[in-house]
Amino acid sequence: MNFPLRIWRQSDRQSKGKLVEYRATNISADTSFLEMLDIVNDELTERGEAPIAFDSDCREGICGTCALTINGQAHGPKHPAAACQLYMRSFRDGETITIEPFRAKPFPLVRDLVIDRSALDRIVQAGGFIAARAGSAPEANSMPVPKHNADRAMEAAACIGCGACAAACPNASAMLFTAAKVSHLAFLPQGAPERTLRALKMVRQMDAEGFGNCTNTYECEAVCPAEISASFIAKLNREYARAILQRSAGE
Amino acid sequence: MIVALTGAILMLFVIGHLLGNLQIFLGPRWVNDYAQHLRDLGLLLWLVRTTLLIAVFLHIYFTVGLALENRRARPQRYQKRDYIKASYASRHMVVSGLVVLAFIVFHLLHFTARKFNPRFPLLKNDPLNHYDVYSMMVYGFQNVYVSGFYIIGLFLLTLHLTHGASSFFQSLGLNDKKLAPQLAFGARIFAWLLFIGYSAIPVAVLLGFIQPAQKL
Ligand code: HEM
Ligand code: SF4
Ligand code: FES
Numbered sequence: 001m002n003f004p005l006r007i008w009r010q011s012d013r014q015s016k017g018k019l020v021e022y023r024a025t026n027i028s029a030d031t032s033f034l035e036m037l038d039i040v041n042d043e044l045t046e047r048g049e050a051p052i053a054f055d056s057d058c059r060e061g062i063c064g065t066c067a068l069t070i071n072g073q074a075h076g077p078k079h080p081a082a083a084c085q086l087y088m089r090s091f092r093d094g095e096t097i098t099i100e101p102f103r104a105k106p107f108p109l110v111r112d113l114v115i116d117r118s119a120l121d122r123i124v125q126a127g128g129f130i131a132a133r134a135g136s137a138p139e140a141n142s143m144p145v146p147k148h149n150a151d152r153a154m155e156a157a158a159c160i161g162c163g164a165c166a167a168a169c170p171n172a173s174a175m176l177f178t179a180a181k182v183s184h185l186a187f188l189p190q191g192a193p194e195r196t197l198r199a200l201k202m203v204r205q206m207d208a209e210g211f212g213n214c215t216n217t218y219e220c221e222a223v224c225p226a227e228i229s230a231s232f233i234a235k236l237n238r239e240y241a242r243a244i245l246q247r248s249a250g251e
Numbered sequence: 252m253i254v255a256l257t258g259a260i261l262m263l264f265v266i267g268h269l270l271g272n273l274q275i276f277l278g279p280r281w282v283n284d285y286a287q288h289l290r291d292l293g294l295l296l297w298l299v300r301t302t303l304l305i306a307v308f309l310h311i312y313f314t315v316g317l318a319l320e321n322r323r324a325r326p327q328r329y330q331k332r333d334y335i336k337a338s339y340a341s342r343h344m345v346v347s348g349l350v351v352l353a354f355i356v357f358h359l360l361h362f363t364a365r366k367f368n369p370r371f372p373l374l375k376n377d378p379l380n381h382y383d384v385y386s387m388m389v390y391g392f393q394n395v396y397v398s399g400f401y402i403i404g405l406f407l408l409t410l411h412l413t414h415g416a417s418s419f420f421q422s423l424g425l426n427d428k429k430l431a432p433q434l435a436f437g438a439r440i441f442a443w444l445l446f447i448g449y450s451a452i453p454v455a456v457l458l459g460f461i462q463p464a465q466k467l
Binding site for chain 2: 006008017019069071072073079098100103104105106109168170171172173210211212213215216217218219221222223229230231233234235236237238241
């Protein structure tokens with residue numbers, strides 16, 4: 001298969017980027033999207049040109065490192081899947097493919113398609129953890145968790161922190177990510193002591209990073225590779241409202 | 252949260268207002284009586300009007316503020332953009348909201364302050380000595396441009412509410428995975444019912460189904 005490509009090139013944060021045209025030739029249908037980029041990069045290197053910078057690590061959809069907006073959709077046309085789980089058979093032979101980085105102000109560009117997503121880490125650092133007592137592991141059955149809550153917590157915990165939700169959101173809002181992280185712990189007894197402060201702090205950090213505001217368009221849920229449901233955003237809104245009430249009641 | 256609450260207040264008003272207005276199909280007695288009752292409420296009427304005014308003000312103040320933040324959150328736009336789930340309505344809330352605002356201003360000047368129509372001041376009170384709201388509405392809507400603008404305004408309100416009427420449940424956290432698609436569907440039906448209900452009045456007037464109660 002052959003593909004005309006339009007790829008965002010930008011040497012650093014300050015310089016102005018633009019879409020540059022390339023060609024991917026003789027690509028087998030079973031090549032993964034990232035392998036296709038590797039092939040293009042090999043050819044560029046052979047010609048003495050600078051290869052296209054892009055991020056990846058596990059290449060099996062679990063680390064959340066790959067971050068490409070392909071033909072205007074975060075992670076490309078196949079959902080739910082991360083960009084690394086996309087294969088060239090998902091495209092028509094000869095189809096023009098436009099590749100851009102995830103775009104949001106809190107994701108500053110590093111080079112070409114590589115962005116800095118430490119804003120998401122800072123949201124987690126603000127409260128997405130349990131201040132645990134160190135020591136030997138406790139007896140597993142000492143803390144009962146209702147099945148339903150365990151299931152919901154697992155669902156939320158599936159978030160791989162890729163940032164596609166914010167990249168796809170028309171408002172560049174990271175609500176789905178934050179909702180997944182807040183809900184994950186809110187469903188478990190271990191998360192209970194810090195529940196109120198966690199919701200307040202993580203939302204405050206999310207706003208401080210400069211993400212936009214959720215207007216419930218649900219574009220995030222459509223691109224999320226981990227199938228995090230937007231109903232977790234309703235959960236976050238409940239958690240936040242509850243926290244505000246508790247705080248104003250002086251608890 | 253404030254957007255959702257004020258939006259919900261405005262929605263309650265829109266429903267009530269429609270029920271009131273639909274009485275035009277029951278004849279002049281009904282509407283004129285109803286309007287007189289509203290005016291007789293006196294202080295209460297002003298209370299409702301003030302609440303609505305504050306709600307509109309807060310709603311706009313916060314939505315415009317949030318929308319500006321949202322623009323700033325993506326300084327470098329995508330060169331190519333494809334939406335999967337975000338509806339047209341949900342992406343154009345500010346535009347539809349502002350047209351609705353323009354519509355509300357025009358509407359208040361038109362029927363509350365009774366501007367724009369040389370015949371409004373000529374209207375005599377009805378046999379019960381109530382202001383003839385019925386004939387005012389009919390004369391008002393007989394102008395094609397006025398009716399046209401009403402229908403456009405209502406269409407944008409409908410667009411606004413196809414998203415807003417389910418969105419506010421989510422904002423208030425009153426939603427879950429099963430309920431979400433049902434609410435989204437219900438909101439669309441609700442918005443379109445409002446559209447049909449409201450537009451029925453100018454359309455019926457233009458088609459001549461409703462005639463003024465007094466000739467001028
Ligand atoms: C009769 C008038 C109006 C009604 C009934 C109404 C109703 C609503 C409702 C129910 C929502 C959803 C709230 C939420 O999910 O949090 C909403 C959102 C919104 N409204 Fe209005 N609105 C009206 C007028 C306006 C006006 C004049 C503007 C002008 C800027 C506006 C701008 C917005 C925006 C930008 C949103 C987006 C927030 C969101 O999607 O959550 N609205 N409106
Ligand atoms: S919620 Fe989904 S899209 Fe957002 S960061 Fe987590 S895995 Fe990625
Ligand atoms: S590279 Fe790990 S999820 Fe794509």
